[in-house]
Amino acid sequence: MESVLTEAVALLDEAGPSALTFRALAQRLGGGVASIYWYVASKDELLDRATDHVIGMVLADIEALPEQDDPIDALRAMALTLFDAIVERPWLGSYFMRNTDLQNNSLRLWEKLGQQSLRMNLTPRQRFHAVSAVTGVVVGSAVDLGQEPPAEVLDGAVSRDEFLGRFVATWRELDPAEFPFVHEIADEFEGHDDVDQFRSALDLTLAGLRLQAGG
Amino acid sequence: MESVLTEAVALLDEAGPSALTFRALAQRLGGGVASIYWYVASKDELLDRATDHVIGMVLADIEALPEQDDPIDALRAMALTLFDAIVERPWLGSYFMRNTDLQNNSLRLWEKLGQQSLRMNLTPRQRFHAVSAVTGVVVGSAVDLGQEPPAEVLDGAVSRDEFLGRFVATWRELDPAEFPFVHEIADEFEGHDDVDQFRSALDLTLAGLRLQAGG
DNA sequence: ACCTGAACACCGTTCAAGT
DNA sequence: ACCTGAACACCGTTCAAGT
Numbered sequence: 001m002e003s004v005l006t007e008a009v010a011l012l013d014e015a016g017p018s019a020l021t022f023r024a025l026a027q028r029l030g031g032g033v034a035s036i037y038w039y040v041a042s043k044d045e046l047l048d049r050a051t052d053h054v055i056g057m058v059l060a061d062i063e064a065l066p067e068q069d070d071p072i073d074a075l076r077a078m079a080l081t082l083f084d085a086i087v088e089r090p091w092l093g094s095y096f097m098r099n100t101d102l103q104n105n106s107l108r109l110w111e112k113l114g115q116q117s118l119r120m121n122l123t124p125r126q127r128f129h130a131v132s133a134v135t136g137v138v139v140g141s142a143v144d145l146g147q148e149p150p151a152e153v154l155d156g157a158v159s160r161d162e163f164l165g166r167f168v169a170t171w172r173e174l175d176p177a178e179f180p181f182v183h184e185i186a187d188e189f190e191g192h193d194d195v196d197q198f199r200s201a202l203d204l205t206l207a208g209l210r211l212q213a214g215g
Numbered sequence: 216m217e218s219v220l221t222e223a224v225a226l227l228d229e230a231g232p233s234a235l236t237f238r239a240l241a242q243r244l245g246g247g248v249a250s251i252y253w254y255v256a257s258k259d260e261l262l263d264r265a266t267d268h269v270i271g272m273v274l275a276d277i278e279a280l281p282e283q284d285d286p287i288d289a290l291r292a293m294a295l296t297l298f299d300a301i302v303e304r305p306w307l308g309s310y311f312m313r314n315t316d317l318q319n320n321s322l323r324l325w326e327k328l329g330q331q332s333l334r335m336n337l338t339p340r341q342r343f344h345a346v347s348a349v350t351g352v353v354v355g356s357a358v359d360l361g362q363e364p365p366a367e368v369l370d371g372a373v374s375r376d377e378f379l380g381r382f383v384a385t386w387r388e389l390d391p392a393e394f395p396f397v398h399e400i401a402d403e404f405e406g407h408d409d410v411d412q413f414r415s416a417l418d419l420t421l422a423g424l425r426l427q428a429g430g
Numbered sequence: 431a432c433c434t435g436a437a438c439a440c441c442g443t444t445c446a447a448g449t
Numbered sequence: 450a451c452c453t454g455a456a457c458a459c460c461g462t463t464c465a466a467g468t
Binding site for chain 1 (some may be wrong): 414
Binding site for chain 3 (some may be wrong): 001021033
């Protein structure tokens with residue numbers, strides 16, 4: 001079982017979700033395709049268990065984080081730890097928290113976030129919504145990353161900057177009167193950093209949360 | 216072409232992304248599978264064009280929105296309009312803004328959001344991040360909806376409340392000392408409203424944004 | 431310019447059978 | 450308890466050929 005999950009994660013890491021097939025996995029394990037069904041009832045379950053397997057490591061990182069006086073600072077540190085893991089493994093974003101029955105570590109991670117909300121002056125409903133908002137920011141930012149980049153970028157035939165540059169190039173050809181915003185941020189988009197973008201979105205949510213909790 | 220997209224949307228609406236196959240689509244159009252490739256180069260392109268097709272209607276709704284004095288109120292109204300559309304068509308969330316080259320209307324919608332940021336006292340980078348944050352909240356909340364619910368729920372054999380109730384039931388069996396947050400929000404989760412949840416997340420982000428823009 | 435049938439190379443999943 | 454080969458019912462995509 002353990003080796004099924006580690007090999008599944010290895011395949012996901014090496015070539016993304018489309019590379020994780022039962023046939024490819026069976027080959028790596030040196031067995032037949034049907035064997036995998038002894039450990040796992042379906043591909044969805046395989047994906048959930050593989051995801052939870054690595055979320056277990058993220059959870060350990062989060063539990064190793066230094067204690068924070070301020071619960072909002074603690075939430076920020078936890079969310080950043082999670083997002084860092086997703087940057088390294090973009091496929092995580094698509095499956096995280098999909099099924100808390102199978103994803104025990106995801107549930108525990110959610111609980112850890114929630115415990116910070118318990119330290120704040122909020123109603124139960126506000127706490128529920130606050131934690132949903134934080135995980136929403138993570139998932140929302142992660143979806144961008146999860147988009148499998150074209151093969152040329154993975155090959156290294158085309159750099160990420162070049163890839164972004166192509167988009168910006170078509171944007172710059174748009175009528176500036178009709179697309180003032182697109183022109184305004186074209187420079188920013190070129191060579192933008194995903195972590196920066198995430199941190200900004202997170203900070204906006206956390207600022208709102210601090211306000212709601214009364215400073 | 217037009218009918219290819221409307222039938223594709225119809226299939227997605229009726230039974231979700233897994234129901235949209237070239238074979239099913241060809242049958243509805245009364246033709247052969249290969250014909251579709253005259254209009255569209257791949258399934259990804261079909262998905263992008265189908266998505267953009269309905270985003271066109273959302274864009275029209277957004278353009279029909281009353282003018283707002285406050286750009287943040289305008290952002291809220293636009294985001295809610297978009298989210299409402301995603302609630303009706305959960306599959307939208309997975310494909311929205313995936314490829315702005317093919318999704319012309321998505322780009323225009325992004326521009327509309329961005330134009331509100333131009334009315335605020337922000338740097339270009341802050342504007343870029345603000346609009347990313349808002350679409351991130353939408354996408355992050357939409358991913359929950361996009362999860363195809365089990366067939367029993369779609370059939371109506373099991374109500375949504377019952378479905379949520381099962382989750383909560385397993386949660387309540389967890390050790391309250393180890394999972395205080397899960398217990399705290401169990402009641403809230405039961406019968407929670409997705410739109411409420413989204414609106415809360417959006418309001419936190421917008422409150423942070425208002426703070427950043429200096430009131 | 432538009433459509434087709436038939437094939438190709440894959441998928442996830444099942445099942446009777448083995449050890 | 451664990452694994453297997455072989456089949457089933459699908460996929461997206463291609464291509465030579467038709468109108």
